[in-house]
Amino acid sequence: MWADLDRVLLKSSELAPAEFQPGEDIKSVLRDYARVLVIGAGGLGCEILKDLALSGFRDIEVIDLDRIDITNLNRQFLFRQSDVGSFKSEVAAKFIMERVPECKVKAYTCPIQEFDEEFYSGFHIIIAGLDNIEARRWLNSMIYSMVKFDKDGEPLPETVRPIIDGGTEGFKGQARVVIPYKTACYECTLPMMTPQKGVPMCTIAETPRIPEHCIEYAYIIEWEKAFPNRKVDKDSYEDMNWIYETALERAKAYGIEGVTYMKTMGVVKNIIPAIASTNAIVAAACAAEALKIATYVTKPVDNYFMFMGQTGIHTATLQIEKDPNCLVCSNKPGIITIGKNSKLKDFISILTDSNSKYKMISPSISCGAGILYMPKPPALEEKHRFKLDLTFQELIDQGFYGEDFLTVTDQTFINSMNFNLVFRD
Incomplete structure (x- = not known):
């Protein structure tokens, strides 16, 4: 392994930035200094952990x-049937520590939202292999909230934590580098997301035609x-199996074939193959981007890498603007x-x-005059619920809102x- 790395870490390169200094010291950065957080296993x-x-x-x-x-076993190769x-x-x-004994890997089994700023600031690089947009947005928000600024309003380098975000969808994939206040952030790219297509409820309830409707x-x-x-x-077999069996009964009643347990999981969990x-x-x-950032061996991608394997092997790199x-x-x-x-x-x-x-989930609204609406706890929600049906003119007239920012x-x-x-007028 080190023999292969030595070919790039121990030699000078015209592609490397001025910060790159080939030699044994750069190898010690990887061995003794760099701390990497991987979100998603x-x-x-x-694949990321192995690499x-x-x-x-x-x-x-x-x-x-x-x-x-x-x-999971057909593609998540670190796992065996006994691990189910x-x-x-x-x-x-x-598994990683057994195969690469000198590598130390610490595992956590709780949501990323349970960790605070002190935890995330303890890493030099964060790599996200997440499967949902909400978690990515939260992580992006956390990394930006950690940045401190000098008297000139410039980000202090020691408070900046780059995110490398990877995602796949069938034969397509992407890897992006987010460096706070230097590149576009994850939130900047939300308009690029393909809207999820829904099925009319009348079709689901009255005229199912395909297994997914059932x-x-x-x-x-x-x-x-x-x-x-x-x-x-x-994640419960009992719950998912109940949905599968119920869907199978409905499919039989309408003469529809193709309802399977695997398809049921795909529909309910919105799983893309x-x-x-x-x-x-x-x-x-x-x-590769993590290695570039840690060693300066060459410049990181600027800032979005796309892989398109639907009809061949095509890649592209583009700079997404803020x-x-x-x-x-x-x-x-x-x-x-x-x-x-x-x-x-x-x-x-x-x-x-x-x-x-914006694509928010359950927003709470307040202003200088106080709370306008709060979805929970239930007692607060009930107290402010009546304001939902008030117009902004009525909120102003009744003193709930003073036309300041929300x-x-x-x-x-x-x-x-x-x-x-x-x-509007």
């Missing part, structure tokens, strides 16, 4: 709260009838134009609309966001 995370260990990194920590399912039911992060860490019916309608006020545990080779390519790109009005990295309040006769609930709908740039908090972000309202 699934299909992408397994980091074989690239000379010796101090790695990994977070993943999922347990190993038998369906165990935590992915713990099994992956143990599964959605069992998941959305029949589950609520059978288990009111209890959410589906998507994973391809091992795509994971390997994107993970290699992520690990959104000058980004809620996270612009340090500007959001601006929303709305009518004074619009209701508070209309404003919340703008924030939570999946097709808007402060919005949401589980998507670590910090609150400010919004200025521009009222």
